[in-house]
Amino acid sequence: MSSAQSLIDSGRADIVAGRPASVAHLFLERVAATPAGEAYRFPVPVDEHAADGAPGAEQWRSLTWAQTATRVYAVAAGLLSLGISPEDRVALMSSTRLEWVIADLGNMCAGAATTAVYPSTNADETAYILSDSGSRAIFVENEKQLAKVVGELGQLPELRTAVLFDGTGPVAGAPGLNVLTLAELEQLGAEYLEQHPDAVRRAVDALDKEQLATLIYTSGTTGRPKGVRLVHDCWAYQGRAQEESGLLRADDVQFMWLPLSHVFGKSLICGQIATGHVMALDGRVDRIIHNLPVIRPTMMxxxxxxxxxxxxxxxxxxxxxxxxxxxxxxxxxxxxxxxxxxxxxxxxxxxxxxxxxxxxxxxxxxxxxxxxxxxxxxxxxxxxxxxxxxxxxxxxxxxxxxxxxxxxxxxxxxxxxxxxxxxxxxxxxxxxxxxxxxxxxxxxxxxxxxxxxxxxxxxxxxxxxxxxxxxxxxxxxxxxxxxxxxxxxxxxxxxxxKKDMFKTSGGKYVAPSEVEGKFKAVCPFVSNILVIGNGRNYCTALIGLDESVIMPWAAEHGLAGKSYAEVVGDPKVHQLVDGFVQRLNGDLQRWQTIKKFTLLPRDLDIEHGELTPSLKIKRPVVERTYADAVTEMYAGANEA
CATH class of the missing domain: 3.40.50.12780 (ANL, N-terminal domain)
Structure with a gap:
């Protein structure tokens, strides 16, 4: 096979091949190598009665690798004390925060496998994931997330334990479900370690590289999501490969706000353990702009x-x-x-x-x-x-x-x-x-x-x-x-x-992502765009505008006081966007050009099931939701 058809980086493959069996092994190596080094930063509320504090104020605190290990070992030992066995699934449903990392590492060090669940997942799909995975326990961020589980307990005969990051538990309506706080689980683990001081080390030593480490369920656009089986060797490889490629370095400060239930965020945790750099964790998207000058990251x-x-x-x-x-x-x-x-x-x-x-x-x-x-x-x-x-x-x-x-x-x-x-x-x-x-x-x-x-x-x-x-x-x-x-x-x-490319009725292939990317480059008001045209005479588009950008423009052009839906429905805004569409069309082949477009009454979002947690558009969902608008854009298409 020619070099234009295949690609392999073998220069550092031998180094990567020498990886340990799991990220749990990598973690123990990291703790031994740099116990006093800073590992994680995380925001905490400042006491409103403190002299230098104010209601709503926050400050960033740190854990060293040794301090992190103390908590991870306690969680792992707590799970062992509850009877969690190798490859038993323990689910994790939370936003990105320090406790997510502690729980996930605790799972792996106990030999369990993490079932990752997005906190935005609804109760029905949460129940499906927990049932399909056979999860025996679950870490949940708060009582609101726990309520999703409690409401579906009848479908979850194997689920026995829930651990709350925030809240006190127990909760009503959860017969047979042992609800603990994270602090209580860690206390159980500390007591277990007093009696079995080598329990976590033995559990890690027993890990096999082909043992199941994580189940991550893909965000399917149709039907139920599929659980992707990722073994310990997958994550150990990611850690070493990111280190050896130079993607992450020991002197980095990485800001992590991505959802850790997503494979991207999870993999970067592995690289961070391999290199030992500092990671600042805060999954609140509305705090990104505020956090950046405070954290001063070198990598994000x-x-x-x-x-x-x-x-x-x-x-x-x-x-x-x-x-x-x-x-x-x-x-x-x-x-x-x-x-x-x-x-x-x-x-x-x-x-x-x-x-x-x-x-x-x-x-x-x-x-x-x-x-x-x-x-x-x-x-x-x-x-x-x-x-x-x-x-x-x-x-x-x-x-x-x-x-x-x-x-x-x-x-x-x-x-x-x-x-x-x-x-x-x-x-x-x-x-x-x-x-x-x-x-x-x-x-x-x-x-x-x-x-x-x-x-x-x-x-x-x-x-x-x-x-x-x-x-x-x-x-x-x-x-x-x-x-x-x-x-x-x-x-x-x-x-x-491959599955998104389409052919027009004239027999011309169109790559929609190419057209969509070009439009985002020319139109500063666009948030999301979906190009349509499979089997049609011409291409059209569904366009969602960025509210934070279009609303100030609207206020300056006689539309102050109107709602977002009213603004995007105004002829002035349609004319504005049309100018950018015509600029786009000037750089496209004739069969790629956008003949008509519809401005959506609201932007696409995760809550309505139109975007995945990683912000990919679920094309079939969007096309179904706005089927009437699509039909209208092709009305009279045979005469076009």
């Missing part, structure tokens, strides 16, 4: 939508401040993109980040006027922000690269325990998803589908051997359903989802 992971919102927010603020400031921002944004493109091209050609003198001068001026403020908003020392789960529009990528906050696009799936490719910070290639992690392989099938193989690939879908056989070959190759190509430089590009 995110979904593309966050960077799009940041860009749109900066542009919207500049527009609101007046014509001169907006013109300066637009000039600076173009300069950033030009600078990033030129330096990237020269680096590829010569190995040096060079640019013509005139461009360097423009970039230096723009840096003082605009870029330095943006870097400060990110904390001032961000060396890279990893982006995954969906494609980042290249124009957005070039902008942040030029500003000095490089977005390192990567690639992976739940079925590959997240990362399989990532852009190196020292050789970022905007528009690609980077090079393969050490010890893994990628190849392109004859139809363009990306195939993966490596230690991080799942061992199958839980209780679904037929579904497993559909995607996992006997020799270990996993079918991703993504279409891509490998450049001569070894960088992988995704061109579309």
């Amino acid at each position: 992971a995110s979904a593309p939508r966050i960077f799009e919102k940041v860009y749109n927010g900066i542009a919207g603020k500049a527009r609101a401040e007046g014509g001169a400031k907006y013109k300066i921002f637009m000039w600076a944004a173009k300069t950033a993109r030009d600078y990033a493109r030129v330096t990237q091209a020269n680096r590829i050609a010569t190995g040096h980040d060079s640019a013509p003198l005139g461009l360097r001068v423009r970039h230096a001026v723009a840096d003082k006027l605009v870029y330095a403020k943006i870097r400060t908003a990110f904390g001032g020392r961000m060396r890279g922000s990893v982006s995954g789960s969906a494609a980042l529009a290249p124009e957005i990528g070039y902008f942040f690269a030029g500003v000095g906050v490089p977005v390192l696009e990567g690639y992976g799936l739940t079925e590959s325990s997240a990362g399989i490719c990532v852009n190196p910070a020292e050789d970022l290639r905007v528009g690609t998803i980077g090079t393969v992690l050490p010890g893994s392989e990628i190849r392109i099938a004859e139809d363009g589908e990306i195939l993966l193989r490596g230690p991080g690939v799942m061992r199958g879908y839980h209780n679904l051997p037929e579904k497993t056989a559909e995607v996992l070959e006997p020799d270990g190759w996993f079918h991703t359903e993504d279409i891509g190509e490998i450049g001569q430089d070894g960088f992988l590009r995704i061109t579309d989802r």
Whole structure:
């Protein structure tokens, strides 16, 4: 197979091959190596009666690796005292916070397997996941989350114990369910360790690399989600591969706000344990902007939508401040993109980040006027922000690269325990998803589908051997359903989802994500866009606008006091968006152009089931929800 069709990083494969059997082993190694080193930071409320405190105020505290180990061992021993056995499933349903990490590591050190459940999951699907996994215990964030479980106990005969992060328990209406607080579980564990001081060490020593470590249920767009079986070796591999690739370093401070029930966040915990760097945890999305200058991270992971919102927010603020400031921002944004493109091209050609003198001068001026403020908003020392789960529009990528906050696009799936490719910070290639992690392989099938193989690939879908056989070959190759190509430089590009590509009635193929990405690059008001056109005469789009950006514009254009739904229904806003659609169409092939569009009365969201927790659009759900709007856009299509 030619180098253009396959890709493997074997240079560091031997190092990765020497990994221990599990992340539990990695954790014990880390604690022994740097017991006094800072491990985790987390926010806590300040006592409102404190001299320097105020109601609602917070401060950040830390745990060392040794302090973390004390709590992890207590949780693990507490589970052992409750009769949890190797590979018993213990579910975890909580937002991102320190206790999530403590509970997950406690599970693994006890030999149990974590069933990850998003806190946004409804009661019915929560019950399905707990039943299908056979979970015997569950960690829940609070009594509101516990209520989902209590209401479905009749379907969960194996569930015996619930552990609350917040709240006091026990609760009414939960016969047969032993409800503890996390503190009570840790106390049980401490007492158990007094009698059996080597219990956790023995449990870790007994772990086998092929033993089940985690069940993560994919967010299915149709039908029930599938449980992805990830063994201990998957996570140990992720830890070592992220370390050896240089993605994470020992001197990093990583800000983790992503949901840890998602494979992306979970995998970065493994890399953090391998390198021993500091991780600051706070899953409250509305606190991201506030937290960044406080934490001052060097590394952060995110979904593309966050960077799009940041860009749109900066542009919207500049527009609101007046014509001169907006013109300066637009000039600076173009300069950033030009600078990033030129330096990237020269680096590829010569190995040096060079640019013509005139461009360097423009970039230096723009840096003082605009870029330095943006870097400060990110904390001032961000060396890279990893982006995954969906494609980042290249124009957005070039902008942040030029500003000095490089977005390192990567690639992976739940079925590959997240990362399989990532852009190196020292050789970022905007528009690609980077090079393969050490010890893994990628190849392109004859139809363009990306195939993966490596230690991080799942061992199958839980209780679904037929579904497993559909995607996992006997020799270990996993079918991703993504279409891509490998450049001569070894960088992988995704061109579309195999199942998302469609053909118009005229026989032309359209890659909707390509069109959607281009629109996000030209329209600063868009939040989400879904391009439609399978079997149709032409393409249309459903568009959700970013409320934080469109509402200030609306107030300045005679629409003050109106609701979001009223604003997007106003002809002025339709005309505004139409201008960006026409600009988009100018850069597309005729059969790709958007002939009609509908502005949605509200943006897409997780609560209505239109987005996955990682902010991917569930296309079938959205098309069903707005079927009437789609039908209207194609009314009279035969005459079009």
